[in-house]
Amino acid sequence: MIDNSSHPRARLKGISKSYGEGSACQEVLHAIDLDLPEGSLTLLEGPSGSGKSTVLNILGLLDRPDQGEIEIDGRIIGQWAERKLANLRNEEIGFIFQSADLIPRMTALENIRLPLDIRGVARKEANSQVREILDKLNMAELASQPPEKLSGGQRQRVAVARALVTRPKLLIADEPTSSLDGDNARQTASAIQSLCHELGTAVILATHDARLREFADRILHLEDGKLTPDTVTDAAGTA
Amino acid sequence: MLSFRFSLINLLRQKRRTLITSMTLIVGLIAVNLFQGYQSDTVESLAETAAYGEMLGHLGVMKEGADTKGKIDEITYMFDGPELAKTLAVIRQDPDVALAAARMNLSGLVSNGKNSIIFLAVAMDPAVLQDFQEKFDWRGEGQPLVAGDLTEGQVAKGLAEIMEVDTGEFLTLFSTTVKNQMNAVDVQVKATYPTGSTATNDKFMIIPLALGQKLYRTEGAHQISVVLKDGVKLSEAKARLEAQLEQLDGMPLEVKTFRDMSAFFKGVEDIYNMIFGFLFLIVLVVVLMGVFNTMTMAAMERVREIGMLRALGMTPNRIRRLFGMEGLVLGLVAGILATLGSAGIAHLINISNITYTPPGISGAVQLYIAMVPGKWIGNMIFLALLAGVVSIFPAQVAIRCQVVDALRHS
Numbered sequence: 258m259i260d261n262s263s264h265p266r267a268r269l270k271g272i273s274k275s276y277g278e279g280s281a282c283q284e285v286l287h288a289i290d291l292d293l294p295e296g297s298l299t300l301l302e303g304p305s306g307s308g309k310s311t312v313l314n315i316l317g318l319l320d321r322p323d324q325g326e327i328e329i330d331g332r333i334i335g336q337w338a339e340r341k342l343a344n345l346r347n348e349e350i351g352f353i354f355q356s357a358d359l360i361p362r363m364t365a366l367e368n369i370r371l372p373l374d375i376r377g378v379a380r381k382e383a384n385s386q387v388r389e390i391l392d393k394l395n396m397a398e399l400a401s402q403p404p405e406k407l408s409g410g411q412r413q414r415v416a417v418a419r420a421l422v423t424r425p426k427l428l429i430a431d432e433p434t435s436s437l438d439g440d441n442a443r444q445t446a447s448a449i450q451s452l453c454h455e456l457g458t459a460v461i462l463a464t465h466d467a468r469l470r471e472f473a474d475r476i477l478h479l480e481d482g483k484l485t486p487d488t489v490t491d492a493a494g495t496a
Numbered sequence: 497m498l499s500f501r502f503s504l505i506n507l508l509r510q511k512r513r514t515l516i517t518s519m520t521l522i523v524g525l526i527a528v529n530l531f532q533g534y535q536s537d538t539v540e541s542l543a544e545t546a547a548y549g550e551m552l553g554h555l556g557v558m559k560e561g562a563d564t565k566g567k568i569d570e571i572t573y574m575f576d577g578p579e580l581a582k583t584l585a586v587i588r589q590d591p592d593v594a595l596a597a598a599r600m601n602l603s604g605l606v607s608n609g610k611n612s613i614i615f616l617a618v619a620m621d622p623a624v625l626q627d628f629q630e631k632f633d634w635r636g637e638g639q640p641l642v643a644g645d646l647t648e649g650q651v652a653k654g655l656a657e658i659m660e661v662d663t664g665e666f667l668t669l670f671s672t673t674v675k676n677q678m679n680a681v682d683v684q685v686k687a688t689y690p691t692g693s694t695a696t697n698d699k700f701m702i703i704p705l706a707l708g709q710k711l712y713r714t715e716g717a718h719q720i721s722v723v724l725k726d727g728v729k730l731s732e733a734k735a736r737l738e739a740q741l742e743q744l745d746g747m748p749l750e751v752k753t754f755r756d757m758s759a760f761f762k763g764v765e766d767i768y769n770m771i772f773g774f775l776f777l778i779v780l781v782v783v784l785m786g787v788f789n790t791m792t793m794a795a796m797e798r799v800r801e802i803g804m805l806r807a808l809g810m811t812p813n814r815i816r817r818l819f820g821m822e823g824l825v826l827g828l829v830a831g832i833l834a835t836l837g838s839a840g841i842a843h844l845i846n847i848s849n850i851t852y853t854p855p856g857i858s859g860a861v862q863l864y865i866a867m868v869p870g871k872w873i874g875n876m877i878f879l880a881l882l883a884g885v886v887s888i889f890p891a892q893v894a895i896r897c898q899v900v901d902a903l904r905h906s
């Protein structure tokens with residue numbers, strides 16, 4: 258089971274979210290509670306449209322819940338202004354989405370450096386941090402390539418590097434492997450896993466891809482607006 | 497700098513669109529610059545005309561009220577002989593003054609023995625007149641007045657035709673003296689010349705100061721024309737001269753610039769300024785609408801990318817700055833090209849020697865565009881800054897919404 262000595266890096270309490278109004282109103286999340294501990298990878302499964310992305314977006318401060326409380330590294334996020342949310346995202350949260358969404362014409366190095374540039378890290382220092390993470394992901398030779406010259410798998414690994422270069426406390430990965438083939442998917446997931454263990458990052462990863470189960474420390478299931486532990490694989494995750 | 501890097505990348509992303517927007521900017525700015533260069537040259541040469549051609553000098557010194565009450569009570573507001581000498585002495589001490597000369601503004605009747613008609617005349621020292629007139633190409637018949645002439649005069653072409661006189665022939669001038677008696681003097685027509693203005697071509701005359709003083713029976717004059725040394729600032733020289741003239745107790749004087757004295761100059765300058773302002777406004781509106789439109793399209797295309805940047809922690813203000821910088825860079829690059837283009841086109845126009853005849857001027861003038869780099873760079877910076885400012889607003893489409901909605905955009 259979860260290592261109890263580590264305090265949760267992120268926590269959702271009683272989160273609800275609906276879309277639409279009146280008779281078209283559809284409650285996607287119903288009073289969800291969730292703890293994400295340090296250094297552990299949580300896999301979020303559930304049928305299409307069950308609300309996985311909604312959970313991740315709320316957790317990543319990209320969307321606001323209708324009700325409930327979000328806590329990131331001990332801080333309760335209330336009705337914060339967008340500027341404050343942006344700064345918190347930059348400092349503490351990394352994102353990987355289904356598509357890499359790299360900035361065209363910028364080299365891989367520049368793309369990975371973006372969050373550090375936004376943070377205002379000095380150029381030299383930022384470059385060395387980028388090189389370090391590129392080395393860890395075995396892709397130092399791609400540093401000077403623009404996204405146009407990279408394969409889908411390489412692009413996605415650049416996105417992983419960009420998400421982790423700031424050493425975030427929380428990593429949010431929404432179907433990071435769904436556009437990749439088997440090998441690339443495994444490589445990407447493995448990269449996420451090893452970095453998050455090394456950096457102590459709390460990871461939540463939403464996926465349909467059963468092959469990623471082997472990387473999970475914990476698997477959660479989302480259905481009908483409710484979150485349940487996956488009973489079958491839960492034990493396997495802690496092996 | 498991050499936003500500068502983004503600007504370049506984004507501007508190169510839609511090359512065609514950037515090119516078209518730049519062209520609007522360039523064409524608009526060149527039109528503004530060329531007009532400004534043309535205006536500058538025209539006003540400059542009008543200033544020359546006023547200072548030397550109208551024989552006003554850069555500054556005019558006269559008794560206070562000479563321009564207003566002096567029109568009715570001419571004698572009271574003229575310098576008499578001793579006053580003129582004292583005032584000239586003070587003015588000539590000023591180190592900025594190149595030349596100071598007495599000037600009379602005469603009027604009366606001119607006769608050829610058969611008919612008579614109203615005339616206006618300026619009377620000045622022929623040596624000074626020679627200096628002034630040598631600044632322009634001589635376009636009359638005969639020879640202009642030179643130092644030493646005493647009884648000769650230059651007669652406007654139209655007036656000479658009405659009076660049916662040629663060079664060498666005589667006219668008689670009638671007027672009242674400072675003691676209010678009738679007087680007449682003869683003047684020999686030394687030259688006939690076009691005055692350059694249809695308003696004066698049928699009544700104007702230039703005569704030696706001595707002849708004018710003889711007609712009015714005075715040693716004095718109406719005013720003093722002051723020519724400043726090269727590079728002296730008009731307003732500063734005026735202030736200094738005013739201060740120095742204070743020492744002449746009991747004789748209140750005023751100092752006027754040629755801008756104030758030449759109604760023609762002032763009128764033309766005002767009209768040019770108005771046309772320029774209007775042109776600049778139109779160009780500004782067209783160009784800024786173009787930039788706004790381009791940046792709106794860019795923002796729409798980039799909503800998703802901006803969503804990503806927001807997810808990475810870019811604040812709304814930072815994103816606005818990104819857009820502002822993009823407009824600024826676009827404006828500056830186009831502005832620099834436009835400034836260079838303006839210089840090139842101005843040069844071509846100047847060497848191709850195009851002439852035209854403006855209204856109210858009795859002769860062809862060369863179309864000349866003055867290079868005014870200071871003003872052109874000012875226009876460029878102004879336009880670029882405004883392009884930056886209007887580019888900020890389109891960013892709103894990607895900032896207003898939740899990050900997740902921006903990311904969902906495709």
Ligand SMILES: Nc1ncnc2c1ncn2[C@@H]1O[C@H](COP(=O)(O)OP(=O)(O)OP(=O)(O)O)[C@@H](O)[C@H]1O
Nearest residue numbers: 276277285303304305306307308309310311312463
């Ligand atoms: N902006 C929105 N407006 C209206 N409905 C929305 C919006 N976003 C999500 N939904 C609805 O909320 C539900 C949950 O969507 P969500 O994207 O969170 O599901 P998901 O589990 O991530 O699905 P998938 O596996 O297909 O990615 C879906 O029924 C979706 O149609």
Ligand SMILES: [Mg+2]
Nearest residue numbers: 309310311431
């Ligand atoms: Mg989803």
